[in-house]
Amino acid sequence: MKIFITGGSGLLGQYLNETLSKNNEILTHYHEHEGNCKKFNSIRFSLDDYTQLESILKNFKSDVVIHTAAISNAEKANKYPSAYVYEINVNATKKIAEVCDKINAKLIYISTDLVYAGYRGSMLDESAKLIPVSLYAETKLMGEIKIKETFDNYIILRLALLIGFGLNHSTCFFQKMYEELRLNKSIKLFSNQYRSPLELSDAARMINELLEKQIAGEILNFGGNERLSRYELGEIICEECGFDKSLLIKTTMEEENYPYIVHDVSLNIDKLKSYGIIPKNIRESIKRLLKSNKLT
Incomplete structure (x- = not known):
């Protein structure tokens, strides 16, 4: 095409x-x-x-x-x-x-x-x-x-x-989170917003x-199959990379005065799956991502 x-x-x-x-x-x-x-x-x-x-x-x-x-x-x-x-x-x-x-x-x-x-x-x-x-x-x-x-x-x-690692100039929240944890720096993560x-x-x-x-x-x-907060994503990264979970600071959108309060937009993807489009498990995706970037 x-x-x-x-x-x-x-x-x-x-x-x-x-x-x-x-x-x-x-x-x-x-x-x-x-x-x-x-x-x-x-x-x-x-x-x-x-x-x-x-x-x-x-x-x-x-x-x-x-x-x-x-x-x-x-x-x-x-x-x-x-x-x-x-x-x-x-x-x-x-x-x-x-x-x-x-x-x-x-x-x-x-x-x-x-x-x-x-x-x-x-x-x-x-x-x-x-x-x-x-x-x-x-x-x-x-x-x-x-x-x-x-x-x-x-x-x-x-x-x-x-989530993942942006190419060239592009970047995203996941990449920033990984870099902070890799450098043994603490990071605040929302525990009360859920996405897929x-x-x-x-x-x-x-x-x-x-x-x-x-x-x-x-x-x-x-989206993916799982309903996760950013804090829970941080826990997965720590588990897969051996980072210290005590670096994760649980916070809320309200505590950080975040102006766009959206608590839960986790997605039902049954219609997507009905067309045979199946996302990979998020933990397996992260494992593959880290391995492909030689980060584990």
Whole structure:
């Protein structure tokens, strides 16, 4: 297939570049950071340049567009004017959907588990109440709505917390946690927020498998099997690496005055599994991750 990847230099995008390029023809997009895009057929432009965006998608003759690019977390979104966040996360998504409709390309849109209400219980399915509490999550949900208003040839993935080691400039919470513990430094970890963590390379593998499925017009929870807090993830790292668990300091979002209180967006992934897409066990993923990076 011919696959266009937006945000190809991002945390997930770089893993998608490496995984999807093995058996497909990819064109990967970046804006500020090049990441590993230089190793692949790539192009640099801003997603709000809609003339260029449409021209590129049409000329490449994409079969699939995987739209990962965004102002990509709650803290980052608040550093930009809200109008710009809306432009990139909502209007650019709408434009991509419109062009995909014109060229008969499937759109795989990376949304977030943070669109859900975080106080309605655990292991939420796709019909659960939606109450995003940050500008980031709100605009990701609005992107979902724009896609559904535009056409039917889409898969919306409500992505869980990604863990692993970012490539090049990209990084994530898991990586910071590992580095602090490796240096024998204490680290505060939330004990009262629950997610369904998914390892980066496993996420790329699962998206690759989705490409082979005849799925359209679907919203899928996209995460791991387990309901875990960040503190519990820290315990797993300590156990697998032999780090001192006393370095883990249990805290809460309220104690840290965290502005985006979301207690539980752990995901029911039965619908995802019904399509034969099965995430790996999180502890086994972490073991494999550490071994592949020669960290054990």
